[in-house]
Amino acid sequence: xxxxxxxxxxxxxxxxxxxxxxxxxxxxxxxxxxxxxxxxxxxxxxxxxxxxxxxxxxxxxxxxxxxxxxxxxxxxxxxxxxxxxxxxxxxxxxxxxxxxxxxxxxxxxxxxxxxxxxxxxxxxxxxxxxxxxxxxxxxxxxxxxxxxxxxxxxxxxxxxxxxxxxxxxxxxxxxxxxxxxxxxxxxxxxxxxxxxxxxxxxxxxxxxxxxxxxxxxxxxxxxxxxxxxxxxxxxxxxxxxxxxxxxxxxxxxxxxxxxxxxxxxxxxxxxxxxxxxxxxxxxxxxxxxxxxxxxxxxxxxxxxxxxxxxxxxxx
Amino acid sequence: xxxxxxxxxxxxxxxxxxxxxxxxxxxxxxxxxxxxxxxxxxxxxxxxxxxxxxxxxxxxxxxxxxxxxxxxxxxxxxxxxxxxxxxxxxxxxxxxxxxxxxxxxxxxxxxxxxxxxxxxxxxxxxxxxxxxxxxxxxxxxxxxxxxxxxxxxxxxxxxxxxxxxxxxxxxxxxxxxxxxxxxxxxxxxxxxxxxxxxxxxxxxxxxxxxxxxxxxxxxxxxxxxxxxxxxxxxxxxxxxxxxxxxxxxxxxxxxxxxxxxxxxxxxxxxxxxxxxxxxxxxxxxxxxxxxxxxxxxxxxxxxxxxxxxxxxxxxxxxxxxxxxxxxxxxxxxxxxxxxxxxxxxxxxxxxxxxxxxxxxxxxxxxxxxxxxxxxxxxxxxxxxxxxxxxxxxxxxxxxxxxxxxxxxxxxxxxxxxxxxxxxxxxx
Numbered sequence: 001x002x003x004x005x006x007x008x009x010x011x012x013x014x015x016x017x018x019x020x021x022x023x024x025x026x027x028x029x030x031x032x033x034x035x036x037x038x039x040x041x042x043x044x045x046x047x048x049x050x051x052x053x054x055x056x057x058x059x060x061x062x063x064x065x066x067x068x069x070x071x072x073x074x075x076x077x078x079x080x081x082x083x084x085x086x087x088x089x090x091x092x093x094x095x096x097x098x099x100x101x102x103x104x105x106x107x108x109x110x111x112x113x114x115x116x117x118x119x120x121x122x123x124x125x126x127x128x129x130x131x132x133x134x135x136x137x138x139x140x141x142x143x144x145x146x147x148x149x150x151x152x153x154x155x156x157x158x159x160x161x162x163x164x165x166x167x168x169x170x171x172x173x174x175x176x177x178x179x180x181x182x183x184x185x186x187x188x189x190x191x192x193x194x195x196x197x198x199x200x201x202x203x204x205x206x207x208x209x210x211x212x213x214x215x216x217x218x219x220x221x222x223x224x225x226x227x228x229x230x231x232x233x234x235x236x237x238x239x240x241x242x243x244x245x246x247x248x249x250x251x252x253x254x255x256x257x258x259x260x261x262x263x264x265x266x267x268x269x270x271x272x273x274x275x276x277x278x279x280x281x282x283x284x285x286x287x288x289x290x291x292x293x294x295x296x297x298x299x300x301x302x303x304x305x306x307x308x309x310x311x312x313x314x315x
Numbered sequence: 316x317x318x319x320x321x322x323x324x325x326x327x328x329x330x331x332x333x334x335x336x337x338x339x340x341x342x343x344x345x346x347x348x349x350x351x352x353x354x355x356x357x358x359x360x361x362x363x364x365x366x367x368x369x370x371x372x373x374x375x376x377x378x379x380x381x382x383x384x385x386x387x388x389x390x391x392x393x394x395x396x397x398x399x400x401x402x403x404x405x406x407x408x409x410x411x412x413x414x415x416x417x418x419x420x421x422x423x424x425x426x427x428x429x430x431x432x433x434x435x436x437x438x439x440x441x442x443x444x445x446x447x448x449x450x451x452x453x454x455x456x457x458x459x460x461x462x463x464x465x466x467x468x469x470x471x472x473x474x475x476x477x478x479x480x481x482x483x484x485x486x487x488x489x490x491x492x493x494x495x496x497x498x499x500x501x502x503x504x505x506x507x508x509x510x511x512x513x514x515x516x517x518x519x520x521x522x523x524x525x526x527x528x529x530x531x532x533x534x535x536x537x538x539x540x541x542x543x544x545x546x547x548x549x550x551x552x553x554x555x556x557x558x559x560x561x562x563x564x565x566x567x568x569x570x571x572x573x574x575x576x577x578x579x580x581x582x583x584x585x586x587x588x589x590x591x592x593x594x595x596x597x598x599x600x601x602x603x604x605x606x607x608x609x610x611x612x613x614x615x616x617x618x619x620x621x622x623x624x625x626x627x628x629x630x631x632x633x634x635x636x637x638x639x640x641x642x643x644x645x646x647x648x649x650x651x652x653x654x655x656x657x658x659x660x661x662x663x664x665x666x667x668x669x670x671x672x673x674x675x676x677x678x679x680x681x682x683x684x685x686x687x688x689x690x691x692x693x694x695x696x697x698x699x700x701x702x703x704x705x706x707x708x709x710x711x712x713x714x715x716x717x718x719x720x721x722x723x724x725x726x727x728x729x730x731x732x733x734x735x736x737x738x739x740x741x742x
Contacts, residue, residue: 063702067413067435085738151575152567153510153584174570175720263520264569264716280407281522282706282739283431 050296057289066285074286082278082287083294091269095295098185098270099249105189106245110196115230117197118204128201135194143258146187150174177267180260184268187255192248196241203237204230235313243306247299271295364395364641367409368423368627369402378662382649389648393641395421406431413437418632421642425627426459426470430701432630433462439631440465444643447651455693456668460628462701468630469650472665475622475693476528476591477685478612479598482605484511484586492587492609496532496554499612503563506586513563515580516589517573518555518712518719524572526708527623527696528589529555529715531611534621534694540711541700541740543732548711550614552718552725559719569719580606591625592664595682608685622689623696626665666690703740710735 056071057078065071082088117128134142149156150173158170174180207230215225231238253272256262262269262277269277271291279288366383370376383395398419400408406428412418413435424432432438441447447466449457456470480492488506493499503513518525526540532554533540538547558564571579577594579585581601589611598606613620629650631642649655656669660676666687667673677684697704714732717723723731 063410063431064434064436067410067437152565152570153579154582172565172567172570175566260570261519261521261524263525263713264720265713265722266520267722277709281709283702284706 053289053293053296056285057293059286061285061289063283071286078286078290079294082290087266087269088274088291090267091271091274094181094267094269095250095271098181098188098252099246101182101185102188102192102249102252103242103245105185106192106196107241109189110193110241111200113193113197114200114204115226117201131197132194134191137191139191139252139254140258142187142191143255146183146190146255147174147259150183174260175264177264180264180268184256184259187259188249188252191255192245195248196245199237199241200234203234206237207233236310239306239309239313243302246302250295250299271298362393362637362641364393364421364638364645365398365419366395366421366423367398367400367419369400369405369425370423371399372663374662378659382655382658383645386645386648390641390644395645413632418634420632420634420638421645422630422632423471423627424468424630426624427696427704429460429467429628429630430462430697430704433465433467434702437632438467439633439639441468441631441643441646442466444631444639445647447647451670452668453670453690453693455624455690455695456626458698459624459626459695460630468628469646470668471627471629471650472656472660472663472667472669473624473626473686473690473693474591474593474665475624475686475689476531476589476611477622477689478587478609479580479590479594480587480607480609481580481583482607484583485607492607493612495612495616496614500554500557500561500563503558503587504561507562510584512565512579512585514558514587515564515568515571515576515585517571517576518569518715519572519575520709520712520716521572522705522709525569525712525715527625528573529711530623530696531589531620533711534623535611535618536614539699540704540707541736543711543714543729543736548714549725549729552714552728555715556718556725559721564719566720569716592683592686595664608682610685610689619692620689622693624690624693626668706739707736710739 058073058075059065059071060074060077061071113131117124117131148154150158152158152170152172152175155170155173157173158167161167162170171179173183211229211233212225215229220228251272252270253276256268256270256273260268262273266274272295275288275291275295277288278284278291282288368379370379379397383397387393387395405425409418409422409424409428409432413432418437442465447469449466452470453473456473459470460466460468478492484506485491488502490502490505493502499514506513517528529551530540533548533551536547536550538545538549538551542548555564559566565585568576573590576585576588576590577597580588580590581598581604583604598604610620611622629646631639631646633639634642649659650669653669653672653675656667656672657675659665660667660672661679664680664683665676666683667676668690673687677687696708700707710732713735714723714728717728717731718725
């Protein structure tokens with residue numbers, strides 16, 4: 001008898017559950033109403049545009065059908081058309097190279113600066129605010145400045161390199177697809193460093209100083225402290241920095257438009273600018289949406305990885 | 316349970332975050348937000364005629380205001396109210412309003428936009444509103460406002476591009492402005508020395524750059540944007556290749572916008588450039604720069620030069636009979652007579668599309684002389700391609716860049732472009 005009871009606890013728990021369920025009937029629904037503003041907001045501002053974007057990616061939307069209506073449902077033809085041919089794949093790999101290089105460089109430099117500013121030294125506050133400047137400048141302006149700096153005829157980059165006798169004649173940075181893409185990457189890294197630095201810096205500030213004191217008493221070197229204390233304590237911040245960094249980088253548009261406009265010969269297009277070109281130069285809104293939706297899927301893919309990461313590692 | 320709620324909250328936040336950052340990329344960003352307050356209109360017994368354009372120069376606005384003013388004087392019960400929309404968002408604004416059925420009564424359109432907008436069926440064929448005498452208009456400019464043989468409006472006036480040359484550099488090299496392609500190649504090579512190049516034009520990607528700047532060469536030689544493998548197209552690509560190979564033109568031209576080209580010319584780093592009359596006021600402020608303007612070289616002497624036309628048009632959207640009739644009389648008053656066509660030409664720095672007004676404008680602004688000569692035989696950019704112009708011209712632009720940057724031979728670039736054009740036109 002005594003051995004049976006613990007194995008069969010249900011009859012005792014059921015009565016306890018019931019009142020809970022009943023309470024959900026009254027206050028539970030009331031609680032759900034508090035979600036309504038958020039749900040409406042998401043549905044209107046995110047659900048509708050996303051749904052619309054998916055809808056037009058399945059129709060032959062051009063200027064005429066956009067204005068007068070009557071776009072036909074054409075299934076996946078836009079996706080097949082948009083994701084076929086050399087330009088889109090070149091663009092895809094450009095986006096890949098651009099994103100990986102930007103994130104790695106921004107993160108590495110941002111981390112080094114965050115560690116630097118975590119030390120105490122004169123003028124620290126002033127310098128830290130100055131580092132934020134690139135973040136405050138509109139990306140179009142930054143693009144124009146870098147365009148000018150990398151100009152082949154009167155750019156300061158060529159002037160310095162020639163002055164140092166590192167090159168004999170000016171280099172056409174924006175002419176060759178690979179170097180042009182790197183100019184775009186460098187501009188984006190310059191813009192992205194403050195963002196990385198600020199978040200990583202706040203992560204560093206949150207680590208209790210006692211941990212470092214205890215480690216140094218135990219004889220840990222700065223290097224060991226970094227790997228054993230700093231990094232493990234910053235997992236959450238690093239995850240967020242990388243996640244946001246990837247989404248911000250995937251959607252970069254204005255820098256390319258002000259530096260190369262995707263040229264020469266479409267060789268520096270990113271998925272974002274190519275989607276824009278398809279929609280607003282070629283007026284092929286369906287294919288433009290098909291490319292943009294591909295970009296959303298890529299971003300969501302990284303989002304899912306982030307969720308997995310935060311669940312497995314952080315919790 | 317608790318955990319999974321947390322997950323789904325995170326998930327929705329994530330989806331939202333992704334959406335907010337990316338939604339702007341899809342066409343979504345721009346579809347109908349209603350046009351706004353313009354039709355608050357009829358105050359008292361007066362009729363308000365709404366107008367929309369993108370003009371910003373004080374001289375342009377003064378000319379428009381004065382023409383609207385005299386229209387109001389002769390129509391005491393009508394008020395014309397002008398609305399300005401910046402050029403960068405102009406077409407999308409027009410499309411928004413067209414989608415919402417809320418276009419103004421009297422609408423400016425840049426000439427390549429006319430087929431796009433006419434195709435959507437929102438414009439009024441103006442011959443249904445009254446008689447228009449189109450005989451005094453130049454053929455090229457007039458064809459800008461004709462779509463499928465129907466007349467939708469009238470051209471405001473035109474600009475185009477020509478060869479600007481540095482007088483001192485040409486004199487030092489003992490040459491006169493080149494008249495043929497062969498002369499252009501040899502002269503450009505002669506003028507190149509040190510960091511100075513002989514010739515340059517804007518071959519950067521993007522509208523307003525490579526395709527329209529190369530059209531005078533392409534079209535004069537009988538080529539077509541829609542047919543990159545034709546003889547004229549290939550000969551044009553070969554010309555650019557020769558200019559680069561003989562060092563007459565820098566490869567960097569493939570990264571130059573029209574403004575960059577102007578800078579290079581002003582700074583004395585390029586001796587001859589292709590550009591338009593709009594740079595004239597600024598060139599005149601540069602000390603020590605003495606320049607001339609010549610027509611663009613042609614394949615061989617005697618060929619008829621076909622330059623592309625720039626400049627705006629006015630059209631009448633379908634609204635209601637009364638407004639359409641009023642807009643029509645405003646249109647003819649503004650553009651279909653010598654006096655106001657000349658007034659607009661002078662204020663805008665345009666060659667009037669209304670031929671009888673040209674002499675008066677050129678007399679006042681002699682620098683327009685070469686452009687006036689070119690406009691007489693010029694071609695509307697959308698003449699053959701209509702609403703396919705933007706995508707097809709972009710493909711041609713890529714071919715030019717591939718040749719200038721040396722990524723492809725002339726034959727390869729033409730072949731690649733041909734297959735892209737076929738795909739774009741759905742053949």
